[in-house]
Amino acid sequence: MGLTLLLSIVLFAGVDLVHADAFQAERDGMISEIEQDVRDTSNWLKRSALDDRVLAAMARVPRHAFVPEELVGRAYQNSPLPIGHGQTISQPYIVAIMTDLLELEPGQRVLEIGTGSGYQAAVLAELGMEVWSIEIIEPLGERAEAALGEAGYGEVHLRLGDGYYGWEEAAPFDGIVVTAAASHIPPPLVSQLAVGGNMIIPVGSRFSVQELILISRVGADEIVTRQVLPVRFVPLTGGH
Ligand code: SAH
Secondary structure: OHHHHHHHHHHHHHHHHHHHHHHHHHHHHHHHHHHHHHHHOHHHHOOOOOOHHHHHHHOOOOHHHHOOHHHHHHOOOOOOEEEEOOEEEOOHHHHHHHHHHOOOOOOOEEEEEOOOOOHHHHHHHHOOOEEEEEEOOHHHHHHHHHHHHHOOOOOOEEEEOOHHHOOHHHOOEEEEEEOOEEOOOOHHHHHOEEEEEEEEEEEOOOOOOEEEEEEEEEEOOEEEEEEEEEEOOOEOOOOO
């Protein structure tokens, strides 16, 4: 009797451990794939490895909590996945390089345009940033708010609306990450970038190759831009 009870406790604990470990192992596999992709694209990125803190944060964030239930089994594939409403959660490699290129320090202020699933916002919060994020599709914004809260990132500031105009009351930002492709660099976002801050944004049309552009504000009236990498994103919508 006592032995049976003990055995079932051990088995139960074992099952739970296996479950937790399975996701950690999958996350670690995802990180290895990101590191390989970074090595393969190092000429574009101008670096052969990412900041360890970015990879460590991504090794902790439960990506499976930000994908639709039926896709949980594919949550740690290094690929974008559909999240409904014609939108996608970005490829982990893309999330990693965009986060890395912002060159953030803990406690800095970051604005994201295109909350989508909430995953990118979670990665930034896990890195220790104060995060503001704007989503234009209401049901996605609501689902992201729930997912972020459940995963322990309830401190992220969320708003529904057109991110083209930024979040004036919370500006300036040390980092701005735009996760949908714009036809041009939105001037309101550039003006909300702090001196010393970086913005990363895909620019180009829906039907052609888009370029990931890094914009650094090096002075009050001076910005420097650099093309990083050809990419493919869903379009930035809205009335601008
Ligand atoms: N960062 C997201 C990626 C989502 S895909 C993630 O980690 O899951 C891009 C998102 O940008 C979509 O949800 C889309 O609805 C949103 N979007 C498109 N145009 C927008 C705009 N003008 N303002 C705010 N969000 C926008």
